[in-house]
Amino acid sequence: EAGVTQFPSHSVIEKGQTVTLRCDPISGHDNLYWYRRVMGKEIKFLLHFVKESKQDESGMPNNRFLAERTGGTYSTLKVQPAELEDSGVYFCASSQVAGFNSPLHFGNGTRLTVT
Amino acid sequence: DQQVKQNSPSLSVQEGRISILNCDYTNSMFDYFLWYKKYPAEGPTFLISISSIKDKNEDGRFTVFLNKSAKHLSLHIVPSQPGDSAVYFCAASAYGSSNTGKLIFGQGTTLQVKP
Numbered sequence: 162e163a164g165v166t167q168f169p170s171h172s173v174i175e176k177g178q179t180v181t182l183r184c185d186p187i188s189g190h191d192n193l194y195w196y197r198r199v200m201g202k203e204i205k206f207l208l209h210f211v212k213e214s215k216q217d218e219s220g221m222p223n224n225r226f227l228a229e230r231t232g233g234t235y236s237t238l239k240v241q242p243a244e245l246e247d248s249g250v251y252f253c254a255s256s257q258v259a260g261f262n263s264p265l266h267f268g269n270g271t272r273l274t275v276t
Numbered sequence: 277d278q279q280v281k282q283n284s285p286s287l288s289v290q291e292g293r294i295s296i297l298n299c300d301y302t303n304s305m306f307d308y309f310l311w312y313k314k315y316p317a318e319g320p321t322f323l324i325s326i327s328s329i330k331d332k333n334e335d336g337r338f339t340v341f342l343n344k345s346a347k348h349l350s351l352h353i354v355p356s357q358p359g360d361s362a363v364y365f366c367a368a369s370a371y372g373s374s375n376t377g378k379l380i381f382g383q384g385t386t387l388q389v390k391p
Contacts, residue, residue: 203280209378254319256377259376261308261327261371267321269317269319
């Protein structure tokens with residue numbers, strides 16, 4: 162079974178530019194999550210999709226971040242316009258169900274650097 | 277307000293000895309706790325979990341202990357091996373109340389196991 166895949170693995174953009182990150186969850190996983198780790202700190206929750214619906218977007222920093230999951234398969238996270246503080250590693254994770262004994266499976270992340 | 281804390285940024289142990297990683301939490305609604313291991317340039321991978329109805333869960337060389345009254349959990353690795361060298365994240369969720377699968381992570385502890 163293929164794992165969670167994220168693209169690109171690295172992205173370097175200038176402040177004010179737009180970047181779109183993509184996540185392909187494990188096939189059949191209805192739950193998809195986005196997380197971010199900044200400067201070696203804790204991994205922070207951004208949002209949670211169940212199929213194509215946003216279940217919880219309480220972690221989204223501001224309206225410069227837009228996440229979509231059209232068709233309930235892959236997801237994109239767009240940052241527009243990017244700011245310096247958006248630099249970090251963005252992780253995507255998926256799970257079959259949202260509950261006990263269904264741990265999240267993480268991708269390798271996208272390292273975003275805003276200069 | 278950090279709900280999950282790992283107060284030791286790093287830990288170094290000798291191969292064959294026991295590694296003990298600690299985690300404290302503040303939210304009494306958390307009912308599921310997990311440990312993830314992360315190698316450089318990779319995403320976190322699930323290691324072991326424990327439900328709040330238990331105080332111990334064991335899987336091979338890994339044992340997680342939960343002390344609900346102290347709001348503290350620990351991960352014991354014995355015997356430690358050089359391949360265990362990684363960043364270990366403690367995570368918690370309130371499945372019973374939120375049912376979202378959202379995980380709250382600590383800052384991570386870097387474990388180095390010396391040959």
